[in-house]
Amino acid sequence: MTDNEKKLIQQAEDKVKECESKVESDPHRLTYHLMAPVGLINDPNGWIQWRGTYHMFYQWNPFDTGHGAKFWGHYTSKDLVNWKHEKIALSPSEWYEKNGCYSGSAVDLDGKLTLFYTGNVKDEEGNRESYQCVAQSVDGIHFEKKGPVIAELPEGYTAHFRDPKVWKEQGEWYMVIGAQTKDLKGHALLYRSEDGKSWSFLGPVAGSGVPPLHDFGYMWECPDLFSLEDKKVLIVSPQGLQPEGMHYHNTYQAGYFIGELDLAAPKFHHGAFDELDRGFEFYAPQTTVDEKGRRIMIGWMGVPEQQEDLHPTIENGWIHCLTLPRELKRKGCRLIQVPVDDLEALRSGEVSVEKATVEHQGVTFEGVSGDTLEIEIRDFTNLPAYFEIEFRREARLIYDREARVMTFERKSFANRLTERRQCHLEELRSLRIFLDTSSAELFVNGGEEVFTARYFPGPHEKNIQFSSSEPTSFSLKKWTLGL
CATH class of the missing domain: 2.60.120.560 (Exo-inulinase; domain 1)
Known part of the structure; x- marks a missing residue:
C-alpha cells in the first residue's frame, strides 16, 4: 500500500468517525438495506460469492453527498442478511485512478479475489482518460493494485469507456465494457483473454445504431452479460432515452435484452429492451451466481443527476442505498425478480x-x-x-x-x-x-x-x-x- 493510499483511507475513516453520530441519528436511515457510513453510495461493484462469503463492493464518496473521486467501500455476508462493513477496498490513490476508482466486477483469478475496475483521470481542463485496472487479494479484504490491463481506447470511441464486467466461458475470459462512440452512441464492447491479464478487443456486441437497434442512448453504463437457463441476458443502463408512453421517465434507465451471443462474430442477437424496474430509483444493477446456482441481482436505489441534491438525508451527511438482493428467473422473453429466500430470516x-x-x-x-x-x-x-x-x-x-x-x-x-x-x-x-x-x-x-x-x-x-x-x-x- 502506497503512502498516498494510506493517507486517503485514513482521511475517509476520519470522516466516518466525525459524522457517525449525525448520520445514525437520521430517522430516514434504513434498517435492513446496505448504505455507506457517510457521504454518497452509488453503483454496486464486485458482486460475488467467494469462498463461501458474499462480497458487495460499492461506489463511495466519503467526503460529500455529491459525486466525486470514488472509493470502493466493502461489505461481506455469509447469509445475505447479516452484513459486516469491511476495510476500504480501493481508494483513488494512483495516477491511473486519481479522479476515481469507477465501477467494475470481481472474479476468482488464480485463486485470488480479483477486482476489475475503471480508473478515471481528468486534467485541469476536464479532459478524461479511462483505464481498465486490476487489484487482487488473497484474503478477500486487503487488495494489492496491479495497475491498468487495458490502457488504450478502441478506435472510434471516447474516454467514456468504463464499468468492466468479467466472466469465464468455454475456457476463456471475457469482459464487457460500457462505451460511447465518437458520434455519441452507447455501445457494449467485448474483450477476450486467455489468462485474465492480456486482453484483446473483439468489437461491439450491441448498442445504439447496432442492428436491430436504431438510436438508443448516447452512453451505455454498467453492462452485465450472462447466461440464464438457455439464453443470454445483457443488462445495461443506457443514458439518453426519451420518455415513450409509460416508459423511460427517469433521467436514466436500467434494463435488459434477451437473446443469443455469437462470440466469434462477436454479435448479440437480441429482442426488445425492457426496463428492469418501473419505479423512481433503480440504476446500475449487477448480478452474480452464488454457490446455490442462483443468479442474484442488486441495484443502486438511486439515479444519477435526478434531483440528488434535494434528498432530505443530505442535511445529515449521507445519501442513497442499495436494493435488496433479488433472484433472477426467466419467463419467456421476460425477467422475473424474486427477493431471495434468505430474507425471510x-x-x-x-x-x-x-x-x-x-x-x-x-x-x-x-x-x-x-x-x-x-x-x-x-x-x-x-x-x-x-x-x-x-x-x-x-x-x-x-x-x-x-x-x-x-x-x-x-x-x-x-x-x-x-x-x-x-x-x-x-x-x-x-x-x-x-x-x-x-x-x-x-x-x-x-x-x-x-x-x-x-x-x-x-x-x-x-x-x-x-x-x-x-x-x-x-x-x-x-x-x-x-x-
Missing part, C-alpha cells in the same frame, strides 16, 4: 388475515402498520375496478383494472407534488411489499413487475391503508423486518 411478529375485506376507502387492519415491514397479498376475491394501498400517507400503489394499469405515486421530496410511475398490467394476482424507513420495493405478480423508490414519511406515520371501488377480499400476511 428478517421476519418477526407475523400478522395473518385469511380474509381481509375492503369495502370502502381508508380501511386498516389491526397489526398491519409500521415503517420496516413486509406485506404479502394474494388470492383476491372480486378484484374491484380500482384497488389502492397507501403507505404511511406518503405513497400509493393503485391498480386500475379497467385500464389495466398499475400506478405507483409518491409525494416528491423535491417539491411535495404528486409524481407517478406506471406500467401496463393485465391482471393483479399478488403483491409482495418491502418497506424500510425510507424505501419501498414492490413486487407485483411474483416479480413480473417491480417498483423501487425512496420515499420519506414522517417518522410517526406508520399507517397502511387499503381502498377499493367495490367490496373485495384477499389473504394478507404482514411481518416486521429487522435484525
Whole structure:
C-alpha cells in the first residue's frame, strides 16, 4: 500500500468517525438495506460469492453527498442478511485512478479475489482518460493494485469507456465494457483473454445504431452479460432515452435484452429492451451466481443527476442505498425478480388475515402498520375496478383494472407534488411489499413487475391503508423486518 493510499483511507475513516453520530441519528436511515457510513453510495461493484462469503463492493464518496473521486467501500455476508462493513477496498490513490476508482466486477483469478475496475483521470481542463485496472487479494479484504490491463481506447470511441464486467466461458475470459462512440452512441464492447491479464478487443456486441437497434442512448453504463437457463441476458443502463408512453421517465434507465451471443462474430442477437424496474430509483444493477446456482441481482436505489441534491438525508451527511438482493428467473422473453429466500430470516411478529375485506376507502387492519415491514397479498376475491394501498400517507400503489394499469405515486421530496410511475398490467394476482424507513420495493405478480423508490414519511406515520371501488377480499400476511 502506497503512502498516498494510506493517507486517503485514513482521511475517509476520519470522516466516518466525525459524522457517525449525525448520520445514525437520521430517522430516514434504513434498517435492513446496505448504505455507506457517510457521504454518497452509488453503483454496486464486485458482486460475488467467494469462498463461501458474499462480497458487495460499492461506489463511495466519503467526503460529500455529491459525486466525486470514488472509493470502493466493502461489505461481506455469509447469509445475505447479516452484513459486516469491511476495510476500504480501493481508494483513488494512483495516477491511473486519481479522479476515481469507477465501477467494475470481481472474479476468482488464480485463486485470488480479483477486482476489475475503471480508473478515471481528468486534467485541469476536464479532459478524461479511462483505464481498465486490476487489484487482487488473497484474503478477500486487503487488495494489492496491479495497475491498468487495458490502457488504450478502441478506435472510434471516447474516454467514456468504463464499468468492466468479467466472466469465464468455454475456457476463456471475457469482459464487457460500457462505451460511447465518437458520434455519441452507447455501445457494449467485448474483450477476450486467455489468462485474465492480456486482453484483446473483439468489437461491439450491441448498442445504439447496432442492428436491430436504431438510436438508443448516447452512453451505455454498467453492462452485465450472462447466461440464464438457455439464453443470454445483457443488462445495461443506457443514458439518453426519451420518455415513450409509460416508459423511460427517469433521467436514466436500467434494463435488459434477451437473446443469443455469437462470440466469434462477436454479435448479440437480441429482442426488445425492457426496463428492469418501473419505479423512481433503480440504476446500475449487477448480478452474480452464488454457490446455490442462483443468479442474484442488486441495484443502486438511486439515479444519477435526478434531483440528488434535494434528498432530505443530505442535511445529515449521507445519501442513497442499495436494493435488496433479488433472484433472477426467466419467463419467456421476460425477467422475473424474486427477493431471495434468505430474507425471510428478517421476519418477526407475523400478522395473518385469511380474509381481509375492503369495502370502502381508508380501511386498516389491526397489526398491519409500521415503517420496516413486509406485506404479502394474494388470492383476491372480486378484484374491484380500482384497488389502492397507501403507505404511511406518503405513497400509493393503485391498480386500475379497467385500464389495466398499475400506478405507483409518491409525494416528491423535491417539491411535495404528486409524481407517478406506471406500467401496463393485465391482471393483479399478488403483491409482495418491502418497506424500510425510507424505501419501498414492490413486487407485483411474483416479480413480473417491480417498483423501487425512496420515499420519506414522517417518522410517526406508520399507517397502511387499503381502498377499493367495490367490496373485495384477499389473504394478507404482514411481518416486521429487522435484525
